[in-house]
Amino acid sequence: MKLLALDTSSEGCSAALFVDGEVFEKFEIAPRGHTRLLMPMIRGLLAEQGLKPADLDALAFACGPGSFTGVRIATGVIQGLAWGLDLPVVPVSSLEAVALGAIEALQVGEGEGVAVAFDARMSELYWGCFRNRSGLPELLGEERVCSPSRVALEAGVANWVGASQGWAFRDGMPDDISERINSVDEALVPRASWVARLAAVKFSQGLAVPADRAQPVYIRDEVTWKKLPGRE
Template identity: 40%
Template sequence: MQLLAFDTSTETLSVAVQAGERVWVHEGAGGAQASHTLIPAVRALLAQAGLELAQLDAIAFGQGPGSFTGLRTACAVAQGLAFGARGGAGLPLLPVPTLMAVAEEARMAHGCGRMLAMLDARMGEVYVGAYVWLAEAGCWHESEAAQLLAPRQVRVPEGWASAGNARPVHGQALAAGTPDVAALPTARALLALAPALLRQGRAVTAQQALPLYVRDKVAQTSAERAAAAQAARPA
């Protein structure tokens, strides 16, 4: 299988190309820089792999939740690349939930099979999703869809691990005593998830590809910021 994958949902830009059993990976600074560096990184990796866009089976991208700007960047670039391939006929796009990619990164690195994936959502909140690895099927089951929570609302089920980038930011507010794995939604994780998601019919056309925001606004009002600060103070 020949795939391109990228994620710009966090402060890390992650890009990967797969050609058969070989994988080429690039990581760099994300955030605002991703809109300038993503396409050059894609072109460089495709050149290293000796592939043209039209030869790809699909393009996987991190659909969210995550940075609003990052999600829009990834989706727009995926759509543009898909439209431009195969003489305008387009390539299939595979929107991959970033929290599932966090779970997959943790599984690949540490063998975790029951995972509460968490990403910092800023504004004193975290994105949370729960996943169980189905070994026989070779895929993740989403036991709890992505949601937006205050750190103190997060509960890690007994026997589960948590992963993501939320604990370094919200460690004092998150429940202590649970195994925690540092993991991001990497492009390598997207590649690993892609075959099962493609078999499940999760690929879409460029016109159908959309980010998954979860949160519907990017800033708090003054009253909301004051209330959040008051809630964070020790009782």
């Protein structure tokens, strides 16, 4: 199977190729460079593996939550490629992608938990709790956006780690959260290599969608979005 995955949902910009079980990635921290970097990354990856766009079987992208602008960039590129190449798309949660990275980076054991927190601006966090299920993140409850003071760990998991930059707001979280977290890696951001690996599994489970259904996931509802200055 040959799958191209993209991520621009945070300050990181990356593209990855999943080729018959192997993953090849280009990644750069570039908060304002997604548009400039993404297409050269895609072309470079394909050229290095001796592939043409027509050789791909599927596409994938980190659909959010994350930076509104970043998520829209990946969505637009992936939809254009999907329509042009007539390929299915696998949307992957940005929070889930980081949970996969945390399972490996923090050596999370079977059945243990990963609490992923992104800075959602406006004094809020994007929050998702996952359990390690045979090396893959299993979502517990729902992904949501809330203030640090309202985050909560899901029941049924004894040991937890924290992942991503939202943990910089740990002091604002309830006391019992900090007490139950064994370690935290604030440096983890979504990467296309993690998106690709999750997408390959989801594709085998029949979770790919046509281009018009490859949509961004903002989580933040319309009422909250309208709170931004200058919005009516």
